[in-house]
Amino acid sequence: MRVIAALSGGVDSSVAAARMVDAGHEVVGVHLALARSKSTGGRSRGCCTIDDARDARRVADMLGIPFYVWDFSAEFAEDVIGDFLAEYEAGRTPNPCLRCNEKIKFKAVLDRALALDFDAVATGHYARVLDGPDGPELHRAVDEAKDQSYVLAVIDQHQLAHCLFPLGDTVKDEVRNEARERGLRTASKPDSHDICFIPDGKTADFLVDRIGQRPGRIVDSASGAELGEHRGTFTVTIGQRRGLDLRTPGEDGRPRYVVDVDQSTDTVYVGSADQLDVVALDADHVIWIGPGLSGDWREVTAQVRAHHPGVPARARMVDAALQVELLEPVRGLATGQSVVLYDGPRALGSGRISATGRVGDAAAV
Numbered sequence: 459m460r461v462i463a464a465l466s467g468g469v470d471s472s473v474a475a476a477r478m479v480d481a482g483h484e485v486v487g488v489h490l491a492l493a494r495s496k497s498t499g500g501r502s503r504g505c506c507t508i509d510d511a512r513d514a515r516r517v518a519d520m521l522g523i524p525f526y527v528w529d530f531s532a533e534f535a536e537d538v539i540g541d542f543l544a545e546y547e548a549g550r551t552p553n554p555c556l557r558c559n560e561k562i563k564f565k566a567v568l569d570r571a572l573a574l575d576f577d578a579v580a581t582g583h584y585a586r587v588l589d590g591p592d593g594p595e596l597h598r599a600v601d602e603a604k605d606q607s608y609v610l611a612v613i614d615q616h617q618l619a620h621c622l623f624p625l626g627d628t629v630k631d632e633v634r635n636e637a638r639e640r641g642l643r644t645a646s647k648p649d650s651h652d653i654c655f656i657p658d659g660k661t662a663d664f665l666v667d668r669i670g671q672r673p674g675r676i677v678d679s680a681s682g683a684e685l686g687e688h689r690g691t692f693t694v695t696i697g698q699r700r701g702l703d704l705r706t707p708g709e710d711g712r713p714r715y716v717v718d719v720d721q722s723t724d725t726v727y728v729g730s731a732d733q734l735d736v737v738a739l740d741a742d743h744v745i746w747i748g749p750g751l752s753g754d755w756r757e758v759t760a761q762v763r764a765h766h767p768g769v770p771a772r773a774r775m776v777d778a779a780l781q782v783e784l785l786e787p788v789r790g791l792a793t794g795q796s797v798v799l800y801d802g803p804r805a806l807g808s809g810r811i812s813a814t815g816r817v818g819d820a821a822a823v
Contacts, residue, residue, distance in 0.1 A: 459577040460484045461622065464563065465517060465525070467510030469637050469644040470582030470625060472517045476640055477624040478580050479521050486576070487518035487525040490567065492534040492558075493655055513644055520642065530566050537561035539655055546665055546692040549721050550794025553609070554653055555764070556808070560612035560745075568617055578620045585610050586626035587618060590804075592748050594618045598803040601629040608764050611798040611808040615748045662693040662701065674724030676702060679717055679733065688726050691719045697734055697790025704728070715790070735787035735817045741780040741797050741809025750807060751775045751799075755783075759800040762788055762811075773799055780809040787817060 461483045463475035478485045489511050511527065518525035538558045545552035563581065571579050584599035585607040593615050599605040613621065625633055637645035652659045672690040677683065685704045688694060694702070698716040714728040744750070753774055760771035760782055769786040782797060791814050799806045 460575065461486070462567070462571045462576050462579045463487050463523070464567065464579060464581045465489050465514035466582065467507075467513035467517075467644065467647075468582065468650065469634060469642070469647050470584075471514075472582070472642045472644045473633050473637050473640070474580055474582040474622075474624040475517065475523070476521055476636075476642070478622070479523060485521070485523045485580075487514065487521070487523050488567070489514040489525070489527050490562070491527050491529045492531055492538075492562070513647070516643055520640075528567065528570065530562055533566050534558070534562055543665070543668055545794050547669060548794075549691065549719060550810075551695045551792040552794050553764075553796050554655075555609045556612050556796050559609055564610075564613045564617050564621065568620055572620065578622050580622035580624060582625055583610060583623050584625055584630075585623045587621060587623060588804075590748070594748075596747050596805040597626075598800075598805070599623075599626045604630045606764075607805045608761050608766075608796075608798050611747065611796075611805045612745050613747065614745060618747060662689065665692050666690060672724055674726065676704065676726045676728060678714070679727040679729035685714070685728065691721050691724055691726060694719065694726055696792035702728065731789065733816070734790045736789070736791040736814045737784050737787050737817055738815035739782050739784070739791065739797060739811050740813040741782065742778065742812045743810040744775070744778070744780045744807060745809070746807035747805060751780070758782075758806065759802075760784060760788075761798045761800065762791055762795060768800060771799075779812070 461478050463478055463485050465471050465475055465487045475485060475487055515525050538554050541557050542552050542554045568579050583606045584601055584604040586597040586599060588595050588597050596607055596610060596618055598607050634645055656664045666689050669692060673687055675684050676686040676688055678685055685706060686702060694716045696716055699713055704714060712730055715731055715734060716726055717729040717733045718727040751774055753776060755772045755774045758771050758773050759768040761768040769784055769788055771782050771784050773782045791811060793811050795811050796808050797811055798808045
């Protein structure tokens with residue numbers, strides 16, 4: 459096969475590309491330029507650092523494969539950063555990694571690869587693609603601690619048929635050891651955890667810098683007492699505890715969390731942790747990997763964060779909305795986050811949470 463190996467400059471993509479070469483495929487390395495930096499004169503660069511692009515090129519040289527940089531900075535700015543800002547302004551909490559996978563890595567990149575007569579795109583994600591009776595299926599990786607099927611569940615079945623995840627059957631320690639044995643310079647490179655376009659991790663500052671300040675009150679949900687001020691409702695998210703700078707704790711002395719946000723009055727409400735337990739949700743922007751659900755309830759596992767273990771649930775489709783009942787409460791869900799449904803290790807599809815129902819609510823959602 460003719461394969462595009464997406465080289466981020468990290469250890470995982472390096473080993474994935476090496477395995478594709480070993481398998482006898484015709485491999486071309488591609489590094490994605492996703493951001494523009496003043497320090498590079500406005501030229502596009504990789505979304506992390508210039509060193510990442512250099513490391514990607516050196517890995518390609520060691521593997522003896524051609525190397526190119528594909529500029530998707532305009533698409534990234536609109537579909538990922540623009541979406542990120544719009545979602546926060548709308549009072550939702552987005553996951554930019556899912557949006558990047560959906561719009562850039564497995565849409566724009568794959569479309570270009572297929573247009574250039576390549577057969578597939580290989581990445582260093584930890585997940586498995588297995589053949590099923592209805593076509594390719596997305597399954598969890600063998601290394602459960604590194605499994606990335608959650609952030610890949612925005613891929614439809616047609617796209618999945620052209621995806622290769624060579625690391626899905628390997629644990630991370632073995633990948634690093636393999637990189638050392640191959641002499642790859644990325645073998646000891648640390649993993650990246652922050653949002654790539656907010657490398658300092660200061661999301662609230664990033665949002666205020668681009669949206670502006672919209673100050674308002676922070677109010678105790680039980681007593682109505684004003685406990686502090688915020689810079690904008692978009693700078694907080696449901697379940698947040700740190701960074702609120704409250705003048706006083708709750709009357710019972712317990713920690714206070716963001717439990718609700720009223721954008722119409724720019725008011726943030728804080729309360730106790732038990733106010734955050736969610737037992738039901740609705741989701742839109744639903745993407746199925748293969749046949750979707752019907753109007754009948756189906757038993758599934760629902761995962762709501764990248765490192766969430768998942769909880770037993772049941773789900774169904776009603777018109778265009780996905781309805782999910784969580785059989786175990788999940789704490790601190792916010793609209794805009796994503797839910798991924800599983801049948802055992804197989805990811806069935808994903809949706810963007812549009813409403814939540816908490817313990818004690820008269821109706822679920």
